[in-house]
Amino acid sequence: MTPVGLLIVSHSARLAEGVVEVAAQMGAGVPLVAAGGTDDGGVGTSFEKVMEGIGAADQGEGVVVLADLGSAVMTAESVLEFLEDSQRQRVRIADAALVEGAVAAAVAAAAGAGLEGVVRAAEEAVPGAEAEEPPELREPTESAVLTLVNPMGLHARPAAVLAGRLSAFDVQVTVNGVDGQSVMALMGLGAGKDSQLVVETSGPDALKALDFVRAQVEAGFGEL
Incomplete structure (x- = not known):
């Protein structure tokens, strides 16, 4: 079964590719796709690149999107509005630090975590984030x-x-x-x-x- 895929959205093509390179060291077999820069190679984000990137990263268990700045998040959110309902349900945008989140998400995806588990791993990797309370155990x-x-x-x-x-x-x-x-x-x-x-x-x-x-x-x- 193909793991959850990751899409790295950045204003810089080189930054997105670099994060994918780092995450790949910890996430063997995880679909990792970079969507950085504008369509003409400038600094910014591209609706088309994000749309194509989601399709490329979604090879089995859905896609987690990580973005570098707020406007990149807005681009990703705009793309989600144009997806079919069935595909939109398979995509999550993580509120996570780009590098730390991508590495943690790649590790979790490679280990077989589901979509929500990968999002959680990415978001918990935010520097300075407080650890969640452990679950309250039920009987038995x-x-x-x-x-x-x-x-x-x-x-x-x-x-x-x-x-x-x-x-x-x-x-x-x-x-x-x-x-x-x-x-x-x-x-x-x-x-x-x-x-x-x-x-x-x-x-x-x-x-x-x-x-x-x-x-x-x-x-x-x-x-x-």
Whole structure:
């Protein structure tokens, strides 16, 4: 299944292409498209480039748009008004820092996060943003204490794997007291090799979600 795609809208073609280059290092397999500059190569934004970019980035699970300035956001919003309803529902404009948001979104998309999960990852990457409160767990609750065995611990890729895949479950989940469906919250734990993770889940998919986390941790997130 093709991941959620990203469209980078900038007033500068070189800036948009540079952000795509950086994000690609963390988002293997993610459709990444640059829509920078005007149609004649000047500084500004292009309705046509954004329209074409959405089509190019939408290869399976929808598109998240990140823009550098307010007028770029306005261009993207104008394009959305001309899309068919079915396609418009597959596009989100993230309120995120361009570079940090693109990298976080690419990591989340590569890990299999859905459209809303990728938007959330991008928006949480805003410098200085406050972490969200962890979800309130419902009964019944499942829990386990797991030990990280991969050499780098819970760094960006494993955090994105957990947050992205857990977003597909009907579950509330915390890991060491933070939201297990948040890439940035998981990375913020700073959990290295041999660190213990207290995982608690609740909701209809509580056991499935816990089993998924256990399997990933015990397999070292495929990094052993």
